[in-house]
Amino acid sequence: MQHKEVSKSLQRVNFTNHFGAEVYFDENGDPPANYEIINWQLINGKVHHVTLGNLTFAANGDYKLSIEEEKIVWRTGKTFLLSQVPTSVCSNVCPVGTRKAQIQGKPICCFDCVPCAEGTIANSTGAADCTPCPKEYWSNERKDKCIPRTIEFLKYQEPMGIAVTFVSLLGASVSLATMVVFVHNKETPVMKASNFELSSLLLFSLFLCFLCPLTFLGKPTVWSCMLRHTTFGVTFALCISCVLGKTIVVVTAFKATFPGNKVAGKFGHAQQRIIVCSCTLIQVVICALWLTSNPPHPHKLFTSSNNMIVLECNTGSEFAFYAVLGYIGILAIICLILAFMARKLPDNFNEAKLITFSLLIFCAVWITFIPAYISSPGKFTVAVEIFAILSSAFGLLSSIFAPKCYIIFLKPEKNTKKHIMGKTIN
Numbered sequence: 488m489q490h491k492e493v494s495k496s497l498q499r500v501n502f503t504n505h506f507g508a509e510v511y512f513d514e515n516g517d518p519p520a521n522y523e524i525i526n527w528q529l530i531n532g533k534v535h536h537v538t539l540g541n542l543t544f545a546a547n548g549d550y551k552l553s554i555e556e557e558k559i560v561w562r563t564g565k566t567f568l569l570s571q572v573p574t575s576v577c578s579n580v581c582p583v584g585t586r587k588a589q590i591q592g593k594p595i596c597c598f599d600c601v602p603c604a605e606g607t608i609a610n611s612t613g614a615a616d617c618t619p620c621p622k623e624y625w626s627n628e629r630k631d632k633c634i635p636r637t638i639e640f641l642k643y644q645e646p647m648g649i650a651v652t653f654v655s656l657l658g659a660s661v662s663l664a665t666m667v668v669f670v671h672n673k674e675t676p677v678m679k680a681s682n683f684e685l686s687s688l689l690l691f692s693l694f695l696c697f698l699c700p701l702t703f704l705g706k707p708t709v710w711s712c713m714l715r716h717t718t719f720g721v722t723f724a725l726c727i728s729c730v731l732g733k734t735i736v737v738v739t740a741f742k743a744t745f746p747g748n749k750v751a752g753k754f755g756h757a758q759q760r761i762i763v764c765s766c767t768l769i770q771v772v773i774c775a776l777w778l779t780s781n782p783p784h785p786h787k788l789f790t791s792s793n794n795m796i797v798l799e800c801n802t803g804s805e806f807a808f809y810a811v812l813g814y815i816g817i818l819a820i821i822c823l824i825l826a827f828m829a830r831k832l833p834d835n836f837n838e839a840k841l842i843t844f845s846l847l848i849f850c851a852v853w854i855t856f857i858p859a860y861i862s863s864p865g866k867f868t869v870a871v872e873i874f875a876i877l878s879s880a881f882g883l884l885s886s887i888f889a890p891k892c893y894i895i896f897l898k899p900e901k902n903t904k905k906h907i908m909g910k911t912i913n
Contacts, residue, residue, distance in 0.1 A: 520544045528560045580613045584630035587615050603630040625794035636789075640798040641866045643704050651700050651873055658697035658880055665888050666690040668895065677894050677901075681838055682736055685759060689729035690888070695722040696880040700873040712783040712800035717774040719876060720811035724770030726883065727818040727849075728763045730842060734825045735762065737839045770814055777807035797866065816853060822846050838887075845886030852879045 501511040512518060522542040528535050540554035577597035581587055585600040586609050603609050603617035603626065610618075610631045620626055620633035627634050642648050666687060673683045699722055702715040736759065777783075786801035802808040826842040856875040860868060894901050 524554060526559055581609075582612055583614075584609055585614070586617050587613070608633055622789060623796065634794075636794050636796045638798050639795045639866055640706055641704055641869050647870060648704050651704060651870075651877075654877055655697050655700045658877060658884070659694050662690050662694040662697060662884060665884070665892065666694075668892060672895055675895065677891055681891060682733055682759075684756060685729050685733050685736070685763070686888075688763065689726060689733070689883075692722055692726040692729055693880055693884050696726055696876060700876055703869050703873050707785040707798055707800045709784055712785055713778055715800065716783050716802065716808065716811070717778065720774050720815070721767065721770055723815050723876075723879075724818065725763070725767045726880075727815055727822060728766035730846070730883070730887075731766060731818055731822045731825075732759045732762050733838065734822045734842055735759075737842070738825050738828060766818060770811065773807065773810055773814060777804055777811070780804060781807070783808075799866070799868065812853070812857075816850070819846055819849055819853075823850065841887050841890060845883045848882035848886060849879045852882065 503510070510518070520542075521544070523538050524540045524542065525536045526539050528537050537558060537560075539556075539558050540552070542550060542552050544550045577594060578599070581598075581600035585602050587598040588601040589595070590597045590599060606626055607617035607619050608626045608630050609616075617630070623636055624633040625636045626632070641651075643652060669678060669683065669686060669690065672678050678686075695718075699715070699719045702711060702718060705711065781804035783800050783803045786799055788797040788799055823843065823846040826839045826846060828839075852875050856871065859871045860875075
């Protein structure tokens with residue numbers, strides 16, 4: 488008989504032996520698989536191999552598994568109970584919001600479950616890594632879902648916004664009230680001595696300065712960002728230009744006390760208007776160049792430490808921003824130097840002293856503003872700028888105009904030409 492015929496004959500063999508096992512050969516000539524399931528058990532200090540069941544395969548591909556579960560003894564020494572079955576892995580599956588962290592020196596199935604970092608999530612069990620949230624989203628507390636970040640800006644309705652609005656409107660109201668007092672008493676000696684025209688223009692510019700912080704509140708837009716910085720620059724340039732005009736008037740009056748000096752006569756109302764307009768116009772040109780080249784615009788500041796998006800106004804050109812501040816600073820320093828030169832004017836009502844004091848306050852505020860502005864986070868950057876605007880405006884208003892109002896209302900006997908010129912005995 489040929490070997491091929493023997494192989495074909497064997498493939499047709501199929502019977503059950505006296506042990507109850509089915510005997511056959513597959514197409515490759517292999518007998519059926521039959522496995523015994525053995526449990527290694529430690530009995531009296533010796534390992535015994537106890538047969539618990541078997542696994543057999545039939546010719547049609549079916550299999551039969553039989554186990555005597557009551558004979559199972561686990562490694563812990565306990566017999567089979569569902570509540571006492573040990574896990575077959577080193578570590579349990581990590582829950583959502585955590586990731587696997589391999590334990591050094593242990594098998595790959597041994598790991599720790601580490602909570603996902605802020606801004607990342609794991610929304611499935613057994614995650615190997617945490618997934619970062621999109622840029623405008625943040626992880627929730629469970630770290631299993633990305634939620635939209637909170638947009639932060641200085642709002643009108645929050646306590647800080649309400650306080651800013653109240654103080655701004657208060658300052659604007661005081662400026663208007665002072666202007667009314669000046670108009671009503673413009674023919675009195677103290678008003679004539681303080682240059683009524685420049686004082687009125689200064690009060691108007693201070694009124695605008697007090698309203699500037701209102702443009703810093705609310706959600707930043709393209710127009711509000713351009714408005715807040717340019718309005719601030721122009722109004723304060725107008726304000727300091729008026730102070731400069733008043734200072735030059737005081738200095739020329741001081742120079743006029745010297746014999747043969749005719750400088751005071753050459754500096755009249757027309758020259759004062761030219762100084763105020765030209766100094767303000769320079770700032771207008773700077774702001775116009777700023778807006779046409781690289782204007783301020785809304786900007787989203789994403790922080791990696793919290794779930795906030797700070798919506799702020801990017802200055803655009805930092806050079807232009809600091810040029811606007813620097814120009815105001817130059818005007819203030821020139822005013823301060825001139826006022827300091829005329830501080831010893833012999834009149835009882837020496838406005839140079841008031842201007843010197845007000846400008847010292849102004850310069851101190853803005854010198855401390857720059858480092859505070861740079862280091863302040865989020866919406867507090869805007870709050871620092873608002874504080875600088877309001878405090879410097881109040882400093883100018885109170886230092887220059889409070890003494891005049893004091894004389895008008897509380898010391899009317901000093902509101903005389905003799906007292907103003909220093910010809911009375913106090």
